[in-house]
Amino acid sequence: MNETVNLKTLYASDKPLTLAIMAMGGQGGGVLADWVVGLAEEQGWMAQSTSVPGVAQRTGATIYYIEMLPARDGVSPIFSLMPTPGDVDIVLAAELMEAGRSVLRGLVTPDKTTLIASTHRSFAVGEKEKPGDGIGDPTVVVGATDFAARRTIAFVMDTLATKNGSVISASMFGALAAADVLPFPKEAFEATIRSGGKGVEPSLRAFNAAYERAKTKPRDEVVALPPKHFDTMPETAGHPDLDRLVHRMRAEFPEVAWPLLFAGVKKLTDFQDPAYAAEYLDRVGKLHALDRVNGGEDRDYAFTVQSAKYVAVAMAYDDVIRVADLKTRGTRFNRVAKEVGVKQDQILYMTEYMHPRMEEVVGTMPKRLGLWVESRPKIFAWLDRRINKGRRVQTGTLFWFLTLYTLAALRRIRRGTLRHLRETEHREAWLNIATSFLSRNYDLAVEVINNRRLVKGYSDTHARGLSKFDRVMSALTTLADREDGAAWMKRLRQAALLDESGIALDGALKTVSTL
Incomplete structure (x- = not known):
């Protein structure tokens, strides 16, 4: 017996509401996905959640994908297992760069997608492995998301959750409720959290804090680099030895150098003792005297300022x-x-x-x-x-x-240790080279001081840093009498900071050798 089956009577043809969550381990992405599914089902909808984990720590977040439809008697919806580029209604990213990844994957589209993202950073392996500043520019991500998304809600949800004793998933759930992109009341969201039975009160606090934040100020301004902050040098430090150091800084050095000098004194007092910090002021004082007689005042004492920074770094070596x-x-x-x-x-x-x-x-x-x-x-x-x-x-x-x-x-x-002897000898050799250029090429002398940035850490890291420092300094004979010598020295240092193996530095040194 042959029967004709009308597929429309068995399957819904309505388009489901789709949602993708991008979260790393420990951020509660699975909990957030369960909350969304539980919320939908409590409101009489049918929902399905799937997940695709990242392959390794911070090489990619787990993607939780949810599709949902209002339940209909006698109709069984068929849900997709994976998000389709250009067909996602809501994307939640638990970290700023994951929001950028969602744009690259095509999950965020300007005619359709509401993007909800935390603007804090959890640095990727590729960012942390670079010897210099390998951090991705967050403003590029923000620009991409503004262009790609129909609407964006982005602020520091991680900090908000921590302040309320919870995790970021609770904050993201609050921002999702405030976005009004799901057809469910706020009370239903809160009821879903209560039904979990664990950490209810902290989760509700984080949820409500994020809800109010998303309603009143849905966007945070993101800058490429955080503003630098130096503690103000006090009139008194509350201890005779420290007070003498503060008085010396005020009396012997230009005001432009005070912030870095004060930071250096604090660092070296913590590293060793006030007497060691006094040795630091003695050494920077000698450098400042040379700076002053070589026209440093006309250059806003750039040599003294950078010496205040990097002499402290050199004296507070990692052992x-x-x-x-x-x-x-x-x-x-x-x-x-x-x-x-x-x-x-x-x-x-x-x-x-x-x-x-x-x-x-x-x-x-x-x-x-x-x-x-x-x-x-x-x-x-x-x-x-x-x-x-x-x-x-x-x-x-x-x-x-x-x-x-x-x-x-x-x-x-x-x-009295051998390491201290070696560090002192290396420091003095470096400073003697720098001061030898003050009268010949002031700007190059400043860049020689800045080269100390290459030396950091201990063990193998320290050895690699010293090797790069020596290789960059080897170009001094070529650059000493060039007007653009300082610019080239800076380029060499930047090349040395690009990768651990020194491939970029090899190329830069070959270029300098042709000058």
């Missing part, structure tokens, strides 16, 4: 003592606990990955002993085979905390 100090500070434990949202009835453990080399161990030794070990390759190699290995250190356990705390206490003898 084993510094690393151990930072990892055992109570403020660090409190900060991490706050960042991960530890509750009062929970215990936090942090696992550090450390890979010490014999070079770091020798650097921590008194200089005579360190030189003795270095001069005996067999002893050095024998010790290195036992030390040079990766370790996972739980700083919350008594053994490892006391081990690192003991290392941090070595700051009292830091001035």
Whole structure:
């Protein structure tokens, strides 16, 4: 028996309302998707949620895709499993660059899509691996989303959620409710959160805060770089030794250098002690005297200002003592606990990955002993085979905390270590080169000071930085007497900061060699 089946009686032909959520691990994207589906079903709609996870940490967010339709008796909708470019009504991005990715994928279209995004940043691996500033320009993303979306709601939802003791998914749910793009009342959104049964009150606080924010000020202004902020130098620091340092800065240096000098004094007092900060002022004072007699006043003391910055950086080098100090500070434990949202009835453990080399161990030794070990390759190699290995250190356990705390206490003898001797020698050689150019090429001398930016970190990172520093400085013989020498030196430094392997620097040095 043959029957003719009318497909229209079995399947709905209405177009579903489509929604895509782009969130990284820990941002509650799955919870947000469940809330949206639960909300729709409670309101008599049919909904389906699917997800496609990112392949690795911060190489791509998980995409949660939801389609929904009002339920109809006897009609079974067929929902798609994946978003189709040009056919998504609502996109929620839990981070600014994920909003940009959604535009690149074609999920955001000007005639259709409402884009709801948090403007905070969680930096991608590609951004963090660059030795210099590899951060993507957020203003480019904002410009793209303004062009691509029919409507955009964008503000810092992550901070808003944290202030209310919740996670960003609750803030995004509030912004979604405020956008009025789903045909459900606000009370229905709140009821969906309550039905979850966990963390209800913090989630509701974050939801309502974001709802009000989206209604009153739906957009935040995004800038390419955050404004630099320096603490104002006080009249008194509340301690005799520190007060003397403040008085010296005011009496011996131009006002234009005060912000960086004050920052340097604070950094070096924290790194070592007030006496070490006084040594810093002594050294910068000598540089300022040379700057003054070589026409520095006419150039707004650019040499002194940059010296105030980078001499402090050079003197506060990263060594084993510094690393151990930072990892055992109570403020660090409190900060991490706050960042991960530890509750009062929970215990936090942090696992550090450390890979010490014999070079770091020798650097921590008194200089005579360190030189003795270095001069005996067999002893050095024998010790290195036992030390040079990766370790996972739980700083919350008594053994490892006391081990690192003991290392941090070595700051009292830091001035007598081999590492301090090497850092001092390198610093003085660098500053002597810079001052030798003051009378010949002032701008080039300033760029030589700025080259210290290439040296950072410890262990392998420090070694690579020193190598790049030396290679950039090797161009001085070519650039010394050129009017555009400073500009070329700056280009070389920027090339060195582009990639870890130094490929861009290789090309830049070849260009300079042809000048």
